[in-house]
Amino acid sequence: MKHLLTLLFLFAAGRSLYAQDLPAAKNIVRQLTSKPMWGRGYTNQGMAKAADFIISEFRSFGLKPMDGKDFKQVFSFPVNTFPGKMHVSVDGNKLIPGKDFIVMPESTGKKTMGSLRQMDSVTFADPGQRLMVQLKDKLTWSVAKQQEDYTGVQIDKKSILGAPKNIEMNIENSFVAQFSTANICAIVKGSKIPDSIIVISAHYDHLGGMGSETYFPGANDNASGIAFLLSLAKYYAAHPQAYSIAFICFTGEEAGLVGSKYFTEHPLIPLEQIRFLINVDMVGTGEGGITVVNATLHAKEFALLNKINDDNKYLSKINPRGKAANSDHYFFTEKGVPAFFIYTMGGISAYHDVFDVAATLPFTEYNDLFKLFVAFNKELMK
Numbered sequence: 493m494k495h496l497l498t499l500l501f502l503f504a505a506g507r508s509l510y511a512q513d514l515p516a517a518k519n520i521v522r523q524l525t526s527k528p529m530w531g532r533g534y535t536n537q538g539m540a541k542a543a544d545f546i547i548s549e550f551r552s553f554g555l556k557p558m559d560g561k562d563f564k565q566v567f568s569f570p571v572n573t574f575p576g577k578m579h580v581s582v583d584g585n586k587l588i589p590g591k592d593f594i595v596m597p598e599s600t601g602k603k604t605m606g607s608l609r610q611m612d613s614v615t616f617a618d619p620g621q622r623l624m625v626q627l628k629d630k631l632t633w634s635v636a637k638q639q640e641d642y643t644g645v646q647i648d649k650k651s652i653l654g655a656p657k658n659i660e661m662n663i664e665n666s667f668v669a670q671f672s673t674a675n676i677c678a679i680v681k682g683s684k685i686p687d688s689i690i691v692i693s694a695h696y697d698h699l700g701g702m703g704s705e706t707y708f709p710g711a712n713d714n715a716s717g718i719a720f721l722l723s724l725a726k727y728y729a730a731h732p733q734a735y736s737i738a739f740i741c742f743t744g745e746e747a748g749l750v751g752s753k754y755f756t757e758h759p760l761i762p763l764e765q766i767r768f769l770i771n772v773d774m775v776g777t778g779e780g781g782i783t784v785v786n787a788t789l790h791a792k793e794f795a796l797l798n799k800i801n802d803d804n805k806y807l808s809k810i811n812p813r814g815k816a817a818n819s820d821h822y823f824f825t826e827k828g829v830p831a832f833f834i835y836t837m838g839g840i841s842a843y844h845d846v847f848d849v850a851a852t853l854p855f856t857e858y859n860d861l862f863k864l865f866v867a868f869n870k871e872l873m874k
């Protein structure tokens with residue numbers, strides 16, 4: 493009986509280690525995509541609120557600041573923002589921001605009406621007023637670090653009838669020359685070889701708000717990655733390893749890998765002490781497995797990852813990919829730091845649009861991915 497109880501206890505403890513991760517992760521994604529965080533961008537203090545939330549999570553798990561003093565690595569960069577009015581009508585029909593149209597991120601604000609001339613099959617313009625309209629099958633927003641002297645909108649073809657002739661707009665913009673923000677950097681010191689470091693990274697910023705009524709929640713991109721990173725941070729804070737395990741939540745990824753570039757130029761740990769860095773960006777799906785960027789660069793580690801996966805049957809597929817400058821691992825790779833960038837495949841197709849929401853994020857392979865990471869990191873420390 494006693495043995496049975498012990499077994500039951502061990503079973504329950506083992507289960508809770510992993511089974512509790514998913515509800516906690518879903519909760520984190522809900523919070524990071526909530527209205528107050530305003531798409532973790534450049535208006536309404538959205539990004540700063542997300543940063544504070546991450547720091548409070550790190551603190552509650554018992555992690556320490558990477559530099560021993562402050563979780564924040566503060567710096568600034570220029571960015572074009574849209575804090576206010578965002579009204580566009582075409583031929584008398586009012587369009588819905590985010591759903592029917594997006595403003596080109598480099599646009600200057602303007603309140604005007606104009607008539608449009610067709611420039612090519614998808615582009616229309618009022619050259620005198622420097623207004624531009626592009627028709628699109630899918631709207632994909634982004635962030636600009638500069639401001640141009642024209643005002644452009646992209647319109648979902650399905651939201652208007654035929655070629656646009658007249659446009660009316662009232663768009664407010666604010667160019668911020670020095671937007672202050674921070675990478676959030678934490679560490680769990682290694683018990684045996686603390687100057688060998690495994691780094692887990694993910695960007696916490698997203699596109700933010702487009703006008704005063706619309707924000708881009710960024711559930712998969714990259715609330716999912718931050719939730720995943722925080723699960724690992726909680727686990728490693730409770731289970732210190734031989735090596736140090738460091739965590740970096742990058743800012744400014746959507747503005748062009750700004751935060752990770754800054755970190756590699758002002759590293760808080762010696763880059764040569766990083767045994768391996770794993771960056772996660774969009775890990776909320778998984779029915780198609782995962783893709784590993786830099787797989788061909790680090791064949792030994794990629795084989796190790798596959799062996800663990802095959803032995804345990806975690807993910808349906810691990811797709812190898814070569815070098816790519818598509819997320820925050822990139823500048824580390826350029827500096828010679830061994831790194832993978834991992835994202836999940838399949839599931840929802842929302843990307844950089846208002847439909848990337850918590851409610852439809854499937855978290856298909858969340859627990860398997862967690863177990864794969866823990867096992868992989870363990871092997872790296874051998």
Ligand SMILES: [Zn+2]
Binds near residue numbers: 695774
């Ligand atoms: Zn991303």
